[in-house]
Every structure is written in C-alpha cells, then in structure tokens.
Amino acid sequence: MALADIRHEVVHSLAETNEAIREASALLAGGDDFEKVVAAGELDFLGRQRAMLKTRLAQVDRRLAEGHGFFSPIRQVWFSLMFHLESWLAHG
Secondary structure (H helix, E strand, O other): OOHHHHHHHHHHHHHHHHHHHHHHHHHHHHOOHHHHHHHHHHHHHHHHHHHHHHHHHHHHHHHHHHOOOOOHHHHHHHHHHHHHHHHHHHHO
16 A cells, blocks of 8 residues: 555544544533443543544655655555554454
C-alpha cells in the first residue's frame, strides 16, 4: 500500500472516529444509565484511537516528506499493520 493511500485511510478513519466521539458524547449527555456507561467506555477507547490516528498521520506525513528509499515498502506495511492493530485487539 502506498503512503498516499495509507494517509487517505488514516484521514478517513480519523473523520469516522471524530463522528463516533460526537455520537458517544451525545449519548453520554442524554442516555439512560446503561447507555451512559457504555458511552463512557466508548469515549475512552475512541480518545485513544484518535490520539493513535493523529500520531500515525504525523508519521506518514514525515515519511512522505522524506521521500522513498530502500525500506519504504517495509515501512508502509508496518504502518498499515500498526494502524489496524488496536482495532483488531479491541474488537476481536
């Protein structure tokens, strides 16, 4: 996967995460007790997810600025795997 494609996926995932945070925040503000507990857990996970995505975006931007080298394909696969790792662990 090319770095530009990875960047596109990270930006897309960041937008989805921000939307999920907005939805969970609304549920936390107006849901019943059980919904509030679930929303609080989701907000905790989504906050970590957003921080990871912002870090990945900065790393990808740095790699794009550096240009291509011998290890570029390996780094691209590594970024892609790390991008999905937390989601795979959290959601089975």
